[in-house]
Amino acid sequence: MKSIFTLILAIFSSSFCLAQVPTSGPWRGELDHFGGKLPFNFIVGAQASKTKVDIRIQNGSEIATQGDAYFRGDSIVVPFELYDSELIGHVKDSKTLIGFWQKKRNGKLLFRIPFQAKAGSKDRFENLSPSKINLTGKYAADFWSDENNHSPGVMLLNQKGNEVTGTVLKTSGDYRFLQGNVSGDSLLLSYFDGSGIMQFRSKLIGNQIEGLHFAGLAGKRNFTAIKDDKASLPDLKKLTYLKPGFDRINFSLPNPAGKIISLLDDRYQNKVVVIELMGSWCPNCLDESRYLSPFYKKMKDQGVEVIGLAFEYSPELSISGPKIENFKKRLGVDYEILFAGQPNDETIAQVLPMLHKINGYPTTFILDKTGKVREIHTGFSGPGTGVYYTDWIHEFEQTIQNLLNEK
Template sequence: MRKLNYLIIPFAIAIIYACSTKSASTKPKTGLWRAVLASKGGELPFGLDISLNADSSTYTVFALNGEERLQMDSSFVKDDSLHIPMGIFEAEIIAKITSDSTLSGYWKKRRKGTEYTRLDLQAFYGDKTRFKVASTAPSSEDVSGKWATTFLSDDLKDTTKAVGIFTQKGKDVTGTFLTTTGDYRFLQGNIDGDSLKLSCFDGSHLFLFKSKFTKDKMTGEFFSGATGHENWTAVKDEKAELEDVNRLTFLKPGFDKLSFSFPDLTGKKISLEDPKFKNKVVIVQILGSWCPNCMDETTFLSPWYKKNKDKGFEIIGLAYEKSADLKESSPKIAKMKKRFDIDYDVVLAGTNDKAEASKTLPMLNRIVGFPTTIIIDKKGKVREIHTGFSGPGTGKYYDKWVEDFERLTEKLVKE
C-alpha cells in the first residue's frame, strides 16, 4: 500500500496542477486582438478590443473596423471559451482560449429555425495589423479618392452601381462603397504591391473586397457572409455620383399621404391617425433589427428624437423582420430598442422581403432598400422619401445627410 500511495500522490498533484493551469488560462488577455474569419475568399480580418468589467466575470468587447468601435453584447467565459454574443443579429462568437495569446473557435449566425451560418475564427493578442503585407517597399500607387464602381452577380443578371471612396496613408486604406440603398459601412485594409484588400465585420455582415489595380482602374471580387460572391470593376472618377436617392421610392399618382395600421410589441395597433401624431412633423423609419445600415441611422435618430420631440416631432419605426409573427419578432425588436435606447414607437410591419414589404404600403411605388426614411408634414402630407442611409463611415456624405435632414425638419416644424 505504501508504494501505491507513492504513485497516487504525484499523480494527484499532477492533476491539481493541470487543472490550475487550465483555470489560469481561461481568462482572455485584455487589450487589442487581431481576429480572422475563414471566409470563402480567404482570411477576413477585423479587430477586437476586450476589457474586463468591474464585476470581474463579464467582458466588454468592441469590433474594430477603421474608426468604428462597434460594441458587442456583454461577453463572458464559460468552461474554456470566450462567448461574445450579438443578440440583435442572432449571432455569436465562441472562441476557446487555447493560450494566453490565442483564441480559436467560430462565428455563427442564425438563418432560420435551427439553421446557422458558421465560419471558423482565430484571434491573436497584441497584433494590430489588418491584412498581412508581403511587400516591404512603399506603395507607388495611391487609391485615395472616388471610384465609379459596378458590381456584377455571378449569374451576370444583376448589376449594382456604387461609388467607392477611399483614403490611403502609407499602405493602410480606409473607406467604403456608397450605393443607393446604403453603404458598406467602415472598411479597412491594406495595399500590397498592385493588390488592395478591404474587410469589415459588424456582427451580422462580413465583407471582404479583393482587387488588382493600376493607376486608374480596379478589377476585383467581393465576398459576403459564408457564400456570397460578386465581381466588380472600378474606374477612378472624382465626379462619380449615384442617382438621386430621394426619387427611388415615391407615392403613386393620386396619393399624397401615408396610411397604415401595424401592431406594436404588445399587439396594440398604431396608426398615423392616432392623436399623438396629429399636427406633428412625423418621421417614418422603415427598418429592420437585422440591418446594420438601419442601426447607423437609429444611432442618429434616437438621440435626435430625445432632443427634439418637445418641439413638435414624432418618429415611428416600421420594422420588417425575418418573421411576420409578432411572438417571434417582438423580442428582437425589443432588444434593438433597448440597445439603441429608442423612445419612439416601433411596430412590426411585415417581413424583410422587399416585394412583400412593398405590399404593406400600397400607396408607394416600391420599397427599394432598408432603411427608407419618410418625412411627413403637420398636415399629414409626405414631403420627402429618402432611400438608404449614408452612415458615419461615409464621412462628408453622412454630414450632408444630417445637414439636409435637420434643415428640412426645422423648416416643416415652423410651417
C-alpha cells in the same frame, strides 16, 4: 467504488472548467471565408468581472460592442445580440483563441464559420509588400456577377502608408467601415461586425482598380473602380415613390407589446412625422436609428414625431417583438417601433399598398403637418461615409425645420 467517485468528480469538475483570461490589448482574427482568410480586429479590455470580459470589434474608426462578452465553461462568447450571432472561442492560452462564428435565425442555426485569433497585432492583412501606390480619393465603382446584373456605387478610400480605410455608397445604403491595406499594387479590404462579412481583393491596373468583392457566405462579384471626383449616386429621393393618385400613407400595426398604433392616432396629428422602414437586423438601419434617437428627444416638444416600421425575419410577434424591444433599449429609442411583418415584397405591399416598392432598408418618409408625404429617401449614408453623413444630417434637419415653419 472509489474509481466511480473519482470519475464523477472529474466529470463534474470539467463541466465547470473556466476559460483562461485573454490578454488585454489588440487582437487579430481570421475567419475561414470562401474568398480567402478574412481578417478582423478586436480589442480586449480589462476583465469586467469573474464572468465577463470587455471585447470590442474594430472596423476602421468604429470600435463597437453589442453585448457583454462572457465566459461559458472553457470558452469565451462574444455576442452580437441584434444580429442573432456570436463568436465562440476556446482560449488555448492567454494569447490564442480558436473557435467559430455562428449565426441563427428564429432560434435555428443558419451557419457556422471557423476562426482563429492571436493577441498583440493591430494589422489587418499580413505578409504585405511595400506600397507602390496611393489610392486616396473618390471612385466610380461598378459591381457585377454577369453582364446583365450591374450595380453602380461610389467608393471612398483614404490611405496612410499601407493602411486603408473607406466605404462604398450604394443606393440601398453604405458598406460602413471598410479597413485594409495596400500591398505592392494590390488593394485588400475587409469588414466584419457580427452581421455582415465582406472583403475586397483587387489590384490597380492602369487607371482603375479591378478585382473581386466577396460578401456573405457565397456572394462573389467582379468590381472595377475608376477615380472620379464627380462620382455620384442617382437621386436617392426619386427611387421610392407613391403610386399615382396617392400623396399620403396610413397603417395600423402592433408595437412589441401588441398595442395597435395608427398614423391617425392623436399623437401624430398636426405634427411633422418621420417614418423609418427598417429592421433590427440591418446595420444601416442601426446607424440611422442611432441618429434619430437623440434627434427625436431634442425635437419632440417642437412638434416632431418618429415612427419605425420594423420588418423582421420572424412573422411571429412573440419572436420579433423582443428583438424590437432590445433594439430600442440598446439605442435609447423613445419613439414607437411597430412590427410590420417580414422583409419581403408581399408583406410591404400589404402594409403599404399605396407604395410602388422599396429599394432598400432603411427607407425614410417625411410627412408634413397635414399628413402629406413630402419626401421619401432610399438608403442611409452612415458615419462611415464622412461628409455624406454630415451633409445628410444638415439637409434632413433643414427639411424638418422648414416643415415646422409651415402654417
